[in-house]
Amino acid sequence: MKLLEVNHLSKSFGNQEILKDISFHVEDGEFVSILGPSGSGKSTLFRMIGGITKPSSGSIILRGENIIGKKGHISYIPQSSSLFPWRTVLQNVLLDQELSGKVDKERAVQLIERAGLKGYEHAYPHELSGGMKQRVSFIRSFMNPQSLILLDEPFSALDEFTRLSMHKWLLSIWSENKKSILFVTHNIEEALFLSDRLIIFSEKPANIKAEFTLPFSRPRNTELLLTEPFLQWKRKVFSLLVNE
Numbered sequence: 001m002k003l004l005e006v007n008h009l010s011k012s013f014g015n016q017e018i019l020k021d022i023s024f025h026v027e028d029g030e031f032v033s034i035l036g037p038s039g040s041g042k043s044t045l046f047r048m049i050g051g052i053t054k055p056s057s058g059s060i061i062l063r064g065e066n067i068i069g070k071k072g073h074i075s076y077i078p079q080s081s082s083l084f085p086w087r088t089v090l091q092n093v094l095l096d097q098e099l100s101g102k103v104d105k106e107r108a109v110q111l112i113e114r115a116g117l118k119g120y121e122h123a124y125p126h127e128l129s130g131g132m133k134q135r136v137s138f139i140r141s142f143m144n145p146q147s148l149i150l151l152d153e154p155f156s157a158l159d160e161f162t163r164l165s166m167h168k169w170l171l172s173i174w175s176e177n178k179k180s181i182l183f184v185t186h187n188i189e190e191a192l193f194l195s196d197r198l199i200i201f202s203e204k205p206a207n208i209k210a211e212f213t214l215p216f217s218r219p220r221n222t223e224l225l226l227t228e229p230f231l232q233w234k235r236k237v238f239s240l241l242v243n244e
C-alpha cells in the first residue's frame with residue numbers, strides 16, 4: 001500500500017525556484033533514498049513533508065490524508081542532532097512518548113542495549129560520540145508510533161568506519177521494526193547500500209532525474225560494497241549525477 005504520495009510538488013523562496021514538479025511515493029515498509037547534490041532542496045522537501053514549510057504547489061498525501069502544513073504525522077530526524085543536552089540518553093529516548101502519555105521504559109532500555117549503548121542510559125549527550133548520539137535519535141524515532149521516518153543526511157558527519165557500522169545497525173533495527181524510511185543523502189554508496197529504491201534529484205531547481213529499484217538482496221553486509229554489480233551501479237549513478 002502507498003504510505004506517502006508526493007504529487008507535483010514545487011517550492012520557491014521569493015523568485016528563486018528550489019523544487020520543480022516532484023512526484024514520488026513510499027510504500028509501507030519500504031526504504032527509499034533521495035540522492036541529490038547539496039543545495040538541491042532535499043531538506044526543504046523534508047520540512048514540507050514534516051509540515052514545517054508549505055509547498056508553493058502540489059500535494060503531500062499520507063495514507064490518503066493531505067498533510068500539508070500538519071505536524072506530527074511523521075517522525076523527522078533533522079540534519080543536526082536533535083537531542084536535548086540537559087536530558088540523559090534514556091530521557092531523550094522517552095521524550096516523544098512522555099508527550100503522548102504512554103511510556104514504555106522497558107522497550108527503550110532494550111533498544112538502547114541493542115544499539116551498543118548499555119551503561120549509557122543515564123549519560124548526557126555531551127558524553128557521547130557522534131555515532132552514539134545518532135543512534136539515540138534513531139531509537140527515539142523507532143519508539144514513535146508514526147510509521148514513516150525521515151532521515152536527513154544522518155551520517156554525513158561520521159567517519160567512514162563509524163558510518164559503515166551505523167548502516168548495518170540501521171538496517172537491522174529497520175528490519176525488526178517494520179517502519180518506512182525516507183532517507184536523504186549526497187553519498188552514492190550509502191544510498192545504494194541502504195535502499196530498496198533510489199530517487200535521484202538534479203541540481204536546483206531540483207526535479208527527479210531518475211528512479212531505480214535496486215536488486216541487492218537482504219540482509220546486506222559490507223562485502224556487497226566491493227562486488228561487481230554494486231560497483232556497476234555506483235558508476236551508473238555517478239555518471240548520472242555528474243553529467244547534466
Ligand SMILES: Nc1ncnc2c1ncn2[C@@H]1O[C@H](COP(=O)(O)OP(=O)(O)O)[C@@H](O)[C@H]1O
Binds near residue numbers: 043
Ligand atoms: N527559508 C529559506 N528561505 C530562502 N531560501 C531557502 C530557505 N531554505 C532553504 N533555502 C534555499 O533553498 C536551497 C535548497 O536548500 P536545502 O533544502 O537546504 O538543500 P539541500 O538539503 O539539498 O542541501 C538553498 O539554495 C537554500 O539557500
Ligand SMILES: [Mg+2]
Binds near residue numbers: 042043079
Ligand atoms: Mg540538507
